[in-house]
Amino acid sequence: MKQFTVIDAHCDTASELLDKNECLFSNTGHLSIEKMKGYQSYVQFYAAWVSKREKNPLLRAVEIIDRLKCELEKNKEYMEEIRTAEELNSVLARGKRGAVLAIEDARALCGSLSALRMFHRLGVRAITLAWNDNNDVTDGAASERGAGLTAFGKDVVREMNRLHMMVDVSHITPRGFWDVLEHTNAPVLASHSNAAAVCGHRRNLNDEQICALVQSGGMVCVNIYPDFLTDGKTADVTDVLRHTDHILSLGGENSLGLGSDFDGVDRLPQGFFGAEDYVKLFNEMSRCGYSDALIDKITHKNMVNFMERIEK
Template sequence: MIIFDAHCDTITKIMELNSNLYSNNCHIDILRLKKAGNCVQTFAAFIAPIYSPAYAMKRAMQIIDRFYSELEIYKDDIMLCCNYNDIETALSQGKIAAMLSIEGGEALQGDLGALRNFYRLGVRSVCLTWNYRNEIADGVKDEETGGGLTPFGRQLVAEMNRLGMLVDLSHISQRGFWDVMATTSKPVIVSHSNARKICSHPRNLYDDQILAVAKNGGVIGINFYPEFLNDEGKAFVKDIIKHIEHIVSLAGPDHIGIGADFDGIEKTPEDIKGIENISIVFEEMAKLNYSDEIIRKFASENFLRLVKDME
């Protein structure tokens, strides 16, 4: 079985810790990814607010440069993948299939040319906002103003559709979410967000948003952060399952996947320490009589479908 995780912040984390991607004390490293099985891992270039707006693009370039450096050092174990054929090649060679995303569209600094250059560097998805307002839209922490997509944001969505990049709606305001859904001609992702009906955190999706993603053909990645899993702040695999069950009950099994947010979260569920424990989720689904077909869709096939359709 292939495992596809749509979001982690591991590159930023190893930069902070002066560590490396092969073996570390983070949630993800190459050794544990390879032990987990056939893995497709999306690595995000996260633009922290301290770098915005003046140094957002520079920060993105620094993170992407470190990503490339790690891939060069460990090229026998991991490979940059820009499309579905690359993923097949990497996995057939026993390598981790690494995809690249940007978390925080402020990295573009309002320039479609920057988007195209990031695409040339291998970026295949952009999380339009983090929690705050940028040139594209309002983030979830600024949504009380009612701001949605800006004129540049609409141009950006159209250009991402044209290029074959996944528009990521985690962190965006509700108005921004609905503006994108009215603008995009391609399926979107919500790479690391959960169901607000199960946990009331503002980063989670309302039921009508979940249904809209399903109608659009998109995929939602379940986030493993306890604060997004329940209202108690301490979580277990059973809490992940509750979000899976709710989303599947609304949208069916074709619109859900994994977006664990490893190394971007301060804590994990009590029974999941990192990528090495990811199989526990599949085992729990099997105990609840989820079919192998549905488990495979959740583990990777839904996100892989979108990658395949990007071309």
């Protein structure tokens, strides 16, 4: 049986490890080092999620990142932190596991570009500009106002470009999305978003947005949360393929990736219990006629190329 390589652009496991006082190697969540063992190599983007309830969002993000770094130090024989495309390629070439640090909701910056630069020095390489709520960078997907980038938000995008960080547009408003594309000079990441044409949830991207990401060298990483997959109450692996098929039909062969949302959702598709079950999706892709070369692009190669483009 083929052993797949995985790069997953979004999970909330780091926050859960802190809140539940659990371990990276083995835990009760969707994702652990143990659950990655069935793959040739596995690289995970770990997001420090900061909610609007936090009185000190910067401190919250630092605490999550600190806990993850402590866990990485304890498990350094199994998993390495990744900061560059060169380090990513090294991890994959050696068949190892890797961690990319991210932040979900730029409210963690507390309105400070200095905080952004310090997070970069800590190893953070991607930031989701908002969650569902509004912040001082942009409005989120649940916003009634629906505003786009603020003046500070535009500064954040420009500074992230300068630092070669990945600007993540999942969760932000359509207006915010288009503002980012107008002000960025680098390709953009949608770390865990699906196709609105397949499932009309407010968190999903419409065809115009997907095409814009494809044409600009960005990434659309498919989320496996059932609410974002189908209008029904349950979903299965075939629903994930409805989204990948649609994105591919829009020219997304070189822009399609994975963004599970593990440990950030209360349900997974039927037959999925965690990262160990990604193989079921890949086998279904193969059964439905996806070539090995295309599956490799979706599972990891497109993200490798994207990170290389970001650094250029």
